[in-house]
Amino acid sequence: MLKLEKEHSIYLFSPNNSPVIKVKPKEKIIIETMDALSDEITFEDQPFEAINWDRVNPATGPIFIEDGEIGDILEVKIEKINITRDYGVMLTGKDMGVLGNEFEKNYIKIVPIKNNKAYLFDYEIPIEPMIGVIGTAPKDKEIPCGTPGEHGGNMDCKIIKEGSTIYLPINVKGALFALGDLHAIMGDGEVCVTGVEIPAEVEVTFNIIKNKNWKLPMVKTNDKIITIASKKTLDEAAFSATKNMVEYLEAEYYFTKEKAMFLLSATGDLRICQVVDPLKTVRMELPLEILSRKGE
Numbered sequence: 001m002l003k004l005e006k007e008h009s010i011y012l013f014s015p016n017n018s019p020v021i022k023v024k025p026k027e028k029i030i031i032e033t034m035d036a037l038s039d040e041i042t043f044e045d046q047p048f049e050a051i052n053w054d055r056v057n058p059a060t061g062p063i064f065i066e067d068g069e070i071g072d073i074l075e076v077k078i079e080k081i082n083i084t085r086d087y088g089v090m091l092t093g094k095d096m097g098v099l100g101n102e103f104e105k106n107y108i109k110i111v112p113i114k115n116n117k118a119y120l121f122d123y124e125i126p127i128e129p130m131i132g133v134i135g136t137a138p139k140d141k142e143i144p145c146g147t148p149g150e151h152g153g154n155m156d157c158k159i160i161k162e163g164s165t166i167y168l169p170i171n172v173k174g175a176l177f178a179l180g181d182l183h184a185i186m187g188d189g190e191v192c193v194t195g196v197e198i199p200a201e202v203e204v205t206f207n208i209i210k211n212k213n214w215k216l217p218m219v220k221t222n223d224k225i226i227t228i229a230s231k232k233t234l235d236e237a238a239f240s241a242t243k244n245m246v247e248y249l250e251a252e253y254y255f256t257k258e259k260a261m262f263l264l265s266a267t268g269d270l271r272i273c274q275v276v277d278p279l280k281t282v283r284m285e286l287p288l289e290i291l292s293r294k295g296e
Contacts, residue, residue: 061178088196132181
């Protein structure tokens, strides 16, 4: 199986990046990642000012996917996630997170991980590893890995985890895919500014979907279809995530707009992914079971 080491990392999603490896559709690859702080924090008393903020949110890549043409959709199946360190890192404090203006100093927390649990203070929290940064190159601009958008990026959606499939736009030939910023566990919102940040190895399989015009990113789990949107405000992101799901239902299930809205209001869930990045991210979730009942 192919493997891409974490030393091959980017800090910008860009059409100008040179791919470091080529992968065929349906070919598995293991992608090794650093944590969101480039593995630079090792103890709680580490001087906060020593953190290199130019090396935040590295994503391993770019990966060139053969047969991926502009306008296609990249399907990425998250086959397996293995944490590669026995602790995670969290940050919060002054100018960080939702309550950043209420702190006078910054804090680092080392979170031991053992037997599939994170030990935060006196709490044993079952881990559920997920991917914070995952995306493809934009068509004609560069976007920092810390910023989410239509290309994917730093969406911090906890449903992007082992067993999920994410759909991303191919804006340049080969897609130039990269991922990073894994969390052992993270709550919706990521309110302190981090999850439990970890390095990991992620096994993925790529596929190319042609002749579809879905509004992306999208995610499919074993029981839900999900649209994701990132905008300046939560209101704007909520509008876009909902509109994208409605347009998906119109295109794939031939729903009228009013039928789609009735269905989403009755059975869909509009959830926050994160509120701490340059753009806010919201997702609309719809149970696949509902769609399987169509026509009953």
